[in-house]
Amino acid sequence: MTQVSPAQSAEKPAWLDPATKPFIRVEGVTKNFNGFTAVDNVDLEIYQGELFAILGGSGCGKTTLLRILAGFERPTSGRILIDGADMTAVPPYERPVNMMFQSYAVFPHMTVEKNVAYGLKKEGAPKAEIQTRVKEMLELVQLDGFAERKPHQLSGGQRQRVALARALVKRPKVLLLDEPLAALDKKLREHTQFELMNIQDQIGVTFIVVTHDQDEAMTLATRIAVMQAGRFIQCGTPKEIYEYPVNRYVADFFGTINLFEGTVSRVEGEGMEVECGAIDAMVKAKSFETIQPNTRLTIAVRPEKISITKEPPDHNDKSVLKGVVWDLGYHGNLSIYRVKTDSGVIVQVSAQNRIRSAERVLEWDDVVYLSWDVQSSVVLTE
């Protein structure tokens, strides 16, 4: 990733600097639909220029939260503040916020140009200004030359860009994007991802992007909030969430991870040893929380944090497992090994193919040792 969005380019990220005020504040927002809680007591602070991602599985309340921010739904309780002003009761047509819908919602009876000009017309902008701004915007999303087309004459990707242009031309303080890339095919999606980041970088508008795709969230976002059943379970930078997930759900959601359940057998300051029955091993771990002996918890280890060797490792401050290569996959830059431990558990390991060679270093059924550092063991108490 070479792009740096404004929120990141500061000396210190905005969310860590107590001097910056959050641009959007969501305070204890809850939304009930006939007794069903779609959004449950959500608190959120988003800073100017951020590209903030809300990530969660289908039906967890992402769209509902976005609709509350846009003003289509009134929260059952809680407040929304944008740029210091209370927006909770302000109707959508008066909010300094624009939304890009999951369905794009491009007006089928208007040309591309009319679609993009619509918001400016409702503002009562002068004709000449509308013309120049629409033209600029169509150039920005690379749709110049399509101005006279009707939406049914456009591809899905082009319609998505019409929706984006239509929302951006109003120069909103915040742009809300509901699964902006979900309807595009894989190749177009990756391309559009970077385009979206570029555009955000150029105009510096705060973006809130809803997605169910963790890769997308990781690539795009300055920060990510992970949502489950209407609640925020973790909020942080992509790196924080990847390296320090708060629970098994988050750990599992972001990439592959090996999970070992166990019981704490010894605690020594921050360090501890966890006896993991299933893999029949003592795993060394560290935690900033104080954890009592005999606590049941889960140790999570990312595949790329595990070294795989034919010889037992010589450092004894590592956690070590022994097993045989059960399956291996060559992915060009990476090799993915699935190792079956003596106790019968499959552990996934990935190793960089740093040496250029046509021969495999490890073969099926080789006896191997898996080892990782203390700080690579993620302690999950939930």
Added chain:
Amino acid sequence: MNRDDLWRRFVIVTPYLWLLMFFLIPFGLVLKISFADPIVAMPPFTSLFDFNKAPGESFYATLDNYRFLLKDDLYRISYLKSLKIAFFSTCLCLLVGYPIAYAIARASPVWRNMFLFLIILPFWISFLLRVYAWMGILSTNGVINNLLLSIGLIEQPLQLLYTDFSVYLGIVYSYLPFMVLPLYATLAKLDFDLNDAAADLGAKPLTVFRDVTLPLSIPGIISGSLLVFIPALGEFVIPALLGGLDSLMIGRTLYDEFFGNRDWPLASAVAIILLLMLVVPMMVFQHYQLRETDQRE
């Protein structure tokens, strides 16, 4: 030709056969009769070809009936009256039907089915009976007048029946479902996100309706209006039962010519002119339907 081909041809040809048998042939017959002279015989008109006569004189056709239609004010008045009643009834149906269709389309699925059921429910009772029921309601000692008299709002019974009012009421009542159903079908298909998008871009609720909902429901408005206008134009039962003597609609005139005067050629000419008046709106309808299917592709 294999069996699939045969089957395909059969499927394609069937509707055309149907049209030929039940539309084109009767139309041809009526057209033929409209060029004949009335005679006292069975059937009561001269035939187009008479092979008993000399070869040069065996063909006989006349435009007298059409000339007569243009000359006599009676026909022009009833055509205009029919057009007027059909037009205003269609407008009234649209005004009443649009909010109903909109409400049904926006209701929750359970209510939606309930409302649709209620809209269709009157069809379970004979159309004629329902019109008779209106006579009972509107007549001088009917339900409405008795009610108004008993609460002392009026001294004398109101003349509700046998007026233009009762004709409009009857037509709007009878044809309302034909307006509501196609409107509902169009409105239910509309993506509500479009309304939200317009609001998001700064449109107030009424503007959203004008800019998004209304233009996108034009196909429904057109089909609903035609489904009301076309039968209302030739309506016979409602003006005959609920209308006054002066509300001479073309359906009534047609009936009188056929059965009262037994002037089949003139009646046929009346019918042909009526048909031509309907062809124009039907072509508009076709045009819009084609355009709509074009847009969906």
